[in-house]
Amino acid sequence: GAGVSQSPRYKVAKRGQDVALRCDPISGHVSLFWYQQALGQGPEFLTYFQNEAQLDKSGLPSDRFFAERPEGSVSTLKIQRTQQEDSAVYLCASSLVVGTGELFFGEGSRLTVL
Amino acid sequence: DQQVKQNSPSLSVQEGRISILNCDYTNSMFDYFLWYKKYPAEGPTFLISISSIKDKNEDGRFTVFLNKSAKHLSLHIVPSQPGDSAVYFCAASAVSNYQLIWGAGTKLIIKP
Numbered sequence: 001g002a003g004v005s006q007s008p009r010y011k012v013a014k015r016g017q018d019v020a021l022r023c024d025p026i027s028g029h030v031s032l033f034w035y036q037q038a039l040g041q042g043p044e045f046l047t048y049f050q051n052e053a054q055l056d057k058s059g060l061p062s063d064r065f066f067a068e069r070p071e072g073s074v075s076t077l078k079i080q081r082t083q084q085e086d087s088a089v090y091l092c093a094s095s096l097v098v099g100t101g102e103l104f105f106g107e108g109s110r111l112t113v114l
Numbered sequence: 115d116q117q118v119k120q121n122s123p124s125l126s127v128q129e130g131r132i133s134i135l136n137c138d139y140t141n142s143m144f145d146y147f148l149w150y151k152k153y154p155a156e157g158p159t160f161l162i163s164i165s166s167i168k169d170k171n172e173d174g175r176f177t178v179f180l181n182k183s184a185k186h187l188s189l190h191i192v193p194s195q196p197g198d199s200a201v202y203f204c205a206a207s208a209v210s211n212y213q214l215i216w217g218a219g220t221k222l223i224i225k226p
Contacts, residue, residue, distance in 0.1 A: 041218050043158070093157070102148070103160065104160070
């Protein structure tokens, strides 16, 4: 597609449920990032992929968070046993190169944990 | 510890006037700075950037100024237009690190 596509756009989960958020980056973009944005805050880095390799997962808040990009294109962010503090918008971004910071963002997946 | 700060949560400017959005940072390792614009229910979109080797970068109505000694950058929009109403985020990175560190954003409202 022309831009970064994320699904679902909105997800409501009961505390303790597992969720999976999908990101389809711009075709040919080697770099893929996941960010978490809490209400009224700027995005915070979660993890980074270069092709299929997860080069940095230092921002993942706990071992309940897991991300993968098995074929170097679509990525999935999985959150196990969701907690209320996981409620946020999860943004996926891709870029053709690494290091410039000029990321192309999707519209985000808004997760609400009840 | 916030490494990138946008101290004004909101700013209201008359259409046609200049909008000035400010951003301060604390990490001297940052060498690349960006401004992103965000409309409601959309992801951020890249607006303009500046490398630490420059003190000014201009793109149409948008100019970013960097004052390294003060660890301060600003975004100037002139003239301001109604479509500029959005939340503006300042972000920074170091060449050795591809993580972007973001400010909390400033909501710009352009009054007709």
